[in-house]
Amino acid sequence: LVLAVRPASVRELLQQIGKRDREITAVSLAAGIPLRQLRASLGSPVRWARAMPSPVCRIGRGLTAITFSSGFPQSLRAMVKKFFANVGTTLEIPEAKFDAFTVTYSSSHGYHALATLSKAAEQIGLDRKTALAAAAHALGEGVLYWREGDLSLPELLHEAATPGGIAATAMETMDKAGYLDMFNRSLKAGLARAKANAKLNSG
Structure with a gap:
């Protein structure tokens, strides 16, 4: 599941999706929405990551910051990184620094x-x-x-x-x-x- 909407639309969309009862890997592209809110929205079976790809990804020279929730399996981390590596460089950073990165890296x-x-x-x-x-x-x-x-x-x-x-x-x-x-x-x-x-x- 890739959540690719504006921050103001996240809450409504997650309410529409509702609680999940099976394991799902989900990646949010919404700026400023922390993992704790995402985890609470769909239930514990959903494994969340946040990613922030730059618009320059359109020409394959982007930069995508990625952060993962605790307990996110290493094999799935590699899968998420590989997915975004198709459009440029990836950089895993702590969520505490995610917003600062988002503000700074914008093209x-x-x-x-x-x-x-x-x-x-x-x-x-x-x-x-x-x-x-x-x-x-x-x-x-x-x-x-x-x-x-x-x-x-x-x-x-x-x-x-x-x-x-x-x-x-x-x-x-x-x-x-x-x-x-x-x-x-x-x-x-x-x-x-x-x-x-x-x-x-x-x-």
């Missing part, structure tokens, strides 16, 4: 950064097509170089940030403008939404 961060950086590039004179190409290269190929190259992230930042250089000036300006604080506030807001989703489906 929407990349899309938002691309839209924002390209818009800023247009405002300093680039046409839209060139702005998108330049911003996509900075984000996409820049990350690819880190992922597939031999240099660590600190080494790449040091290499790029030549004192008095263009990149160093741009990064320093972003940091002074509250770049890290912006991400802190946005991720905390996402965590709060995940907790709200859980409360919405409790009871």
Whole structure:
């Protein structure tokens, strides 16, 4: 059983399914709904896992976080991981860190950064097509170089940030403008939404 609905619809759907009297392996893709709520909904014969595949799975380069309820058999864990490995990398993490991962790994961060950086590039004179190409290269190929190259992230930042250089000036300006604080506030807001989703489906 794969539960692939929005968090607000989980409670109603589980009520429609009702208690089960035989063993079933179930995987929930609903963000923010904890295993304890899922276990209570259909009864003890149902073995629950949570998985959060990214939309990039559509091209086979996704990342799926997976967490399992206690007592989930190792053979079935391997089966679930193999299923999601068909569309990218899998990563098993504790449920306590699941919502933080969900808030952080979203490809929407990349899309938002691309839209924002390209818009800023247009405002300093680039046409839209060139702005998108330049911003996509900075984000996409820049990350690819880190992922597939031999240099660590600190080494790449040091290499790029030549004192008095263009990149160093741009990064320093972003940091002074509250770049890290912006991400802190946005991720905390996402965590709060995940907790709200859980409360919405409790009871």
